[in-house]
Amino acid sequence: xxxxxxxxxxxxxxxxxEALPELGPxxxxxxxxxxxxxxxxxxxxxxxxxxxxxxxxxxxxxxAEVRTLNQLTAQLVHLKEKQA
Amino acid sequence: xxxxxxxxxxxxxxxxxxxxxxxxxxxxxxxxxxxxxGVIDGKEVILAxxxxxxxxxxxxxxxxxxxxxxxxxxxxTTGSRMANGSYADHxxxxxxxxxxxxxxxxxxxxxxxxxxxGVLSGLVSEGEYLLVDSDSHASIxxxxxxxxxxxIRFRHNDPDNLDRRLARLGxxxxxALVVVEGLYSMLGDQPPLAEFVEVKNRHxxxxxxxxxxxxxxxxxxxxxxxxQAGLLDEVDFVVGTFSKSLAGIGGFCVSPHAxxxxxxxxxxxxxFTASPSPxxxxxxxxxxxxxxxxxxLRDSLHRNINHLYREVKAMGHELGSADPGPVMAIILPxxxxxxxxxxxxxxxxxxxxxxxxPATPAGLNLLRISLSAAHSEDDINQIVTALQSxxxxxxxxxxx
Numbered sequence: 001x002x003x004x005x006x007x008x009x010x011x012x013x014x015x016x017x018e019a020l021p022e023l024g025p026x027x028x029x030x031x032x033x034x035x036x037x038x039x040x041x042x043x044x045x046x047x048x049x050x051x052x053x054x055x056x057x058x059x060x061x062x063x064a065e066v067r068t069l070n071q072l073t074a075q076l077v078h079l080k081e082k083q084a
Numbered sequence: 085x086x087x088x089x090x091x092x093x094x095x096x097x098x099x100x101x102x103x104x105x106x107x108x109x110x111x112x113x114x115x116x117x118x119x120x121x122g123v124i125d126g127k128e129v130i131l132a133x134x135x136x137x138x139x140x141x142x143x144x145x146x147x148x149x150x151x152x153x154x155x156x157x158x159x160x161t162t163g164s165r166m167a168n169g170s171y172a173d174h175x176x177x178x179x180x181x182x183x184x185x186x187x188x189x190x191x192x193x194x195x196x197x198x199x200x201x202g203v204l205s206g207l208v209s210e211g212e213y214l215l216v217d218s219d220s221h222a223s224i225x226x227x228x229x230x231x232x233x234x235x236i237r238f239r240h241n242d243p244d245n246l247d248r249r250l251a252r253l254g255x256x257x258x259x260a261l262v263v264v265e266g267l268y269s270m271l272g273d274q275p276p277l278a279e280f281v282e283v284k285n286r287h288x289x290x291x292x293x294x295x296x297x298x299x300x301x302x303x304x305x306x307x308x309x310x311x312q313a314g315l316l317d318e319v320d321f322v323v324g325t326f327s328k329s330l331a332g333i334g335g336f337c338v339s340p341h342a343x344x345x346x347x348x349x350x351x352x353x354x355x356f357t358a359s360p361s362p363x364x365x366x367x368x369x370x371x372x373x374x375x376x377x378x379x380x381l382r383d384s385l386h387r388n389i390n391h392l393y394r395e396v397k398a399m400g401h402e403l404g405s406a407d408p409g410p411v412m413a414i415i416l417p418x419x420x421x422x423x424x425x426x427x428x429x430x431x432x433x434x435x436x437x438x439x440x441x442p443a444t445p446a447g448l449n450l451l452r453i454s455l456s457a458a459h460s461e462d463d464i465n466q467i468v469t470a471l472q473s474x475x476x477x478x479x480x481x482x483x484x
Contacts, residue, residue: 039441039442039447040442041441041442041444041445041446041447042447044218045446048237048239052245055248055252056252057249057252057253058236059234059235059236060225060228060235060236060237061229061234061235
């Protein structure tokens with residue numbers, strides 16, 4: 001696993017722990033809305049936390065295509081690598 | 085499988101608001117009696133949930149101007165500004181808006197929503213950037229979606245967060261349009277505009293201020309928060325609406341950049357919409373004159389605002405904004421408590437707005453009260469008495 005991926009996963013896990021403190025172990029295929037029960041505003045806030053942690057700006061249109069934690073992580077890794 | 089299946093959660097939310105009494109969302113107003121009075125569920129109530137900040141909807145000279153235009157110019161233009169819908173009065177209103185700001189260019193749109201849609205999508209395109217406050221109105225987000233620019237959100241009212249995002253763009257920050265509002269309609273809070281100006285200037289970015297809720301309310305001539313903050317020389321675009329302080333319907337964009345005129349050739353929401361009807365334009369022109377000269381109206385409005393804020397703060401309510409403004413958002417602990425307050429107010433003769441997630445920031449449940457220059461001191465006292473009575477009867481601990 002690359003350092004970037006490790007950094008992104010840690011940031012996602014930290015933001016999720018803050019947004020959903022009662023959440024157990026993370027299923028990477030969990031759907032953000034269906035499984036985790038996040039609404040659109042909560043997802044936007046979650047991503048803002050992650051952006052701050054990673055010093056990254058995530059274009060809004062990218063979020064429209066993200067359904068699962070895995071997809072979110074993949075997009076963040078891609079953006080972070082592009083930034084580097 | 086139905087195309088309507090996806091609306092089920094919305095239907096459940098609506099059903100959860102109960103079916104006894106008037107609906108708290110899209111509340112049917114049987115009849116409007118004046119700028120501050122209406123009939124709901126057969127009962128006369130104070131309207132404290134409109135955007136009629138200067139109370140001009142029944143102003144006789146505004147009505148007379150609309151009536152005259154209706155009789156002389158007909159009910160509608162039947163075409164867009166690009167075709168047959170560009171009358172002398174449309175152009176006169178644009179000149180008057182531009183003159184009010186001392187700027188060379190103004191464009192009129194058919195609604196406030198379309199003003200943001202048309203300006204953002206037409207102005208900022210592929211390879212450019214829109215940096216928008218995270219609490220932006222839906223019309224701003226939708227304008228971003230229609231644009232081919234990359235949209236990046238920054239934290240609400242946080243110039244440092246904007247600073248970091250512009251810094252990440254490097255030289256591309258010069259191709260970025262920053263979008264903020266003069267007053268955010270959910271919580272009633274205002275941006276630290278001078279700090280935003282300092283940040284965008286440092287990065288060479290552009291700035292648009294949406295004064296939808298602040299036009300008519302702030303500034304010596306009512307031009308909005310930008311005027312009040314003494315920053316008219318520092319912004320690139322001001323967007324506004326005719327459907328709040330100007331008591332009609334429509335929207336506008338004004339700019340110190342004469343090239344705004346070119347947007348008429350590129351903005352699809354402007355090009356492919358019928359222009360506002362003559363009566364709307366005539367009413368807006370008269371209302372604009374009253375707004376600019378209307379320091380007495382602003383004095384009345386702010387007297388009402390200060391009165392209500394003072395009383396509601398004394399009740400111990402948590403408010404959406406510490407800065408008094410025409411929108412007061414009372415933060416309530418959950419949806420059931422907010423709903424109980426909304427119904428309780430209506431039973432006591434006051435119509436306000438219930439605001440619930442996902443329309444609200446941070447999942448807040450709000451009772452939103454909007455004030456008008458046309459409210460009397462007795463009206464404010466009645467609103468205060470109703471809120472006090474609810475404060476004493478509904479516990480603010482979760483009731484769900």
